[in-house]
Amino acid sequence: MEGGVVLLDFWASMFGMRVRIALAEKEIKYEYREQDLRNKSDLLLQMNPVHKKIPVLIHNGKPICESLVQVQYIDEVWHDKAPLLPADPYKRATARFWADFVDKKMYDSGSKIWKTKGEEQEAAKKEFIENLKLLEGELGDNLYFGGEGFGYVDVALVPFYCWFYAYEQCGGFSIEAECPKLIAWVKRCMQKESVAKSLADPEKVYEFVLHLKKAYGIE
Amino acid sequence: MSKAAGLLILDYWVSPFCQRVKIALNEKGLQYEDRHENDLFGGKSELLLKSNPVYQKVPVFLHDGKPVCESTIIVSYIDETWSSPPLLPPCSYGRAQARFWADYIDKKVFDATGNIWRSKEVNVEAKNEFIGILKQLEEALGDKDYFNGATFGFVDIIAIPLTCWFLAVERIGGFTVAEECPKFSSWTKRCLQRESVAKALPDPEKVYEFVLMFRKMQGIE
Numbered sequence: 001m002e003g004g005v006v007l008l009d010f011w012a013s014m015f016g017m018r019v020r021i022a023l024a025e026k027e028i029k030y031e032y033r034e035q036d037l038r039n040k041s042d043l044l045l046q047m048n049p050v051h052k053k054i055p056v057l058i059h060n061g062k063p064i065c066e067s068l069v070q071v072q073y074i075d076e077v078w079h080d081k082a083p084l085l086p087a088d089p090y091k092r093a094t095a096r097f098w099a100d101f102v103d104k105k106m107y108d109s110g111s112k113i114w115k116t117k118g119e120e121q122e123a124a125k126k127e128f129i130e131n132l133k134l135l136e137g138e139l140g141d142n143l144y145f146g147g148e149g150f151g152y153v154d155v156a157l158v159p160f161y162c163w164f165y166a167y168e169q170c171g172g173f174s175i176e177a178e179c180p181k182l183i184a185w186v187k188r189c190m191q192k193e194s195v196a197k198s199l200a201d202p203e204k205v206y207e208f209v210l211h212l213k214k215a216y217g218i219e
Numbered sequence: 220m221s222k223a224a225g226l227l228i229l230d231y232w233v234s235p236f237c238q239r240v241k242i243a244l245n246e247k248g249l250q251y252e253d254r255h256e257n258d259l260f261g262g263k264s265e266l267l268l269k270s271n272p273v274y275q276k277v278p279v280f281l282h283d284g285k286p287v288c289e290s291t292i293i294v295s296y297i298d299e300t301w302s303s304p305p306l307l308p309p310c311s312y313g314r315a316q317a318r319f320w321a322d323y324i325d326k327k328v329f330d331a332t333g334n335i336w337r338s339k340e341v342n343v344e345a346k347n348e349f350i351g352i353l354k355q356l357e358e359a360l361g362d363k364d365y366f367n368g369a370t371f372g373f374v375d376i377i378a379i380p381l382t383c384w385f386l387a388v389e390r391i392g393g394f395t396v397a398e399e400c401p402k403f404s405s406w407t408k409r410c411l412q413r414e415s416v417a418k419a420l421p422d423p424e425k426v427y428e429f430v431l432m433f434r435k436m437q438g439i440e
Contacts, residue, residue: 050323050355064315066322073315089299090285096292101273134273 005030006058008044010037012208014107015067016055017159017198022071024194025150026078068099071155084152095146098138099156105131106160114170114209115218125171132179139185150192158189158199165202166209226251229267229279233429235329235380236290237278238419242376243294245415247301291321294376306373313368320359320366321377327352332384335392336430339439346392353400360406371413379410379420386423387430 005023007030009016023030035044035054047056047063056063057070064073075084085092109131112124135157139145145153164175176183189195213219226244230237230253244251256267256277263275270279270286279286280293282300287293298306307314331352334345356378360366366374385407389395397404410416434440 059312062312064312064319066319069315069318069322072318073311076311076314089296090282090287092299093287093292093296096295097287097289100289100292 004060006033007031008033008035008041008047008054008056008058010035010054012200012205013054014159014163017162017200018067018155019055019057019070019074020198021155021158021194022074022084024198025082025084025155026074027081028074028078068103068156071152075152082150084155086146086148086151091146091148095152098135098145098153101131101134102153102156102160106157110160110163110167113167114213115216117219121171125173128167129175129178132175132182136179136181139181143188144185150189154185154189158186158195161186161190162199162202162205163209166206169206170209170213225281225283227281228253229256229264229270229277229281230254231256231277232421233426234277235383238380238383238421239290239376240278240280240293240297241419242379242415243297243306245419246304246306246371246376247297249297249301291325291377294373298373304370306367306376308368308372317367317373320356320374324356324374324378324381328378328381329384332381332388335388336384336434337437337439338391341391341393346394349388349392350394350399353396353403357400357402360402364409365406371410375406375410379407379416382407382410383420383423383426384430387427390427391430 005028007016007019007023009019009032011034020032033043035041037054040052044054044056045052047058048054048065051065053065055067055070056065057073058064059073059077064070071084085095106128109124109128113121113128116124138153140147144150145157168175190199226249228237228240228244228251230241232255241251241253254264256262256264266281267277267279268275270281271288274288276288278290278293279288280296281287282296287296294306307317331345331349335342335349338345356366363369365371366378385396396407411420431440
């Protein structure tokens with residue numbers, strides 16, 4: 001495969017969505033290749049032999065792995081349009097810190113909400129909301145994280161929104177009731193075409209989660 | 220050595236994450252204050268709690284009073300603020316590879332050492348996992364002198380402090396890295412010859428004593 005941009009991805013992956021948003025923000029044409037994660041393709045295994053996971057970004061035949069590494073790569077290579085990381089080193093460090101916080105905290109606590117029941121689920125819900133409130137605190141009165149335009153932390157976090165409906169249904173709670181400011185920020189982001197077109201349908205994600213629960217024998 | 224106003228690290232002597240920051244500053248020829256926190260055993264300072272409210276952990280790097288947290292992010296910040304010598308390769312693809320391997324090391328190495336030294340019995344599975352990780356890193360190193368290429372850089376800085384824990388892991392696990400992963404061992408020795416590294420890292424024997432003390436405290440001995 002010569003030239004061009006290819007994205008190996010899975011429709012429901014929040015990590016893949018980050019890359020889709022970044023590519024859309026920069027108006028980069030690319031080939032999207034949906035992957036079957038139960039039967040991983042030779043190309044996926046060849047391009048990400050270390051983790052064997054999506055998303056994989058392939059640029060001019062060379063793979064880049066890990067979603068935040070990919071978003072930074074896209075931001076550096078296509079630097080003349082829609083910058084995602086700020087120019088100032090301190091603001092960049094702050095943006096990286098919060099994107100890393102999303103990586104460390106959101107996926108695991110969110111997963112536990114649909115994978116567990118009873119006390120374990122209650123603890124997961126509590127932790128998840130606490131993490132969102134910390135993010136709300138960081139957002140403050142800004143329209144987007146970092147106080148400049150739509151950027152790196154917004155890209156890192158907003159894909160999780162399409163999983164919120166599934167978490168709410170499984171956990172029996174309302175995220176908007178707990179974190180209204182964050183949901184206001186989500187709605188603002190969803191007005192951007194790059195975000196609206198990249199996120200999966202929350203109903204379909206919920207169906208997918210129900211299917212996973214059955215497959216894992218949960219419930 | 221050049222002076223830059225107000226560089227402070229909140230530190231704990233045995234933390235490989237703190238050592239990453241010190242090596243980066245040493246590489247840039249910067250002077251800084253190294254303030255020891257009683258991190259593990261209570262008594263975290265007001266400054267630490269105020270500077271890192273999210274995790275309340277060292278290292279915290281303060282530049283003119285402004286805190287930066289998370290060691291890999293601090294090293295990137297140092298590299299971007301003081302550009303010479305550069306720690307990352309100039310091309311975007313090389314930088315992406317460096318960030319990938321830094322992330323891999325962050326996700327895998329320290330936990331893998333912990334699985335060995337926190338275990339009461341010799342844990343063969345943990346040993347095999349640890350060796351597997353080092354072999355993966357050997358593959359990434361290839362024939363290069365450093366992960367960064369011909370010159371010492373970002374990934375080398377992220378990895379080298381973790382090697383101070385390998386003596387403890389070897390003694391408790393009953394194997395040697397030199398025998399299992401000779402290439403990795405050579406790279407370690409090469410890095411330790413650099414003054415920026417040698418003066419930032421503790422004696423592995425002292426780290427081993429710390430591990431033994433920790434095991435006793437946790438009732439693992």
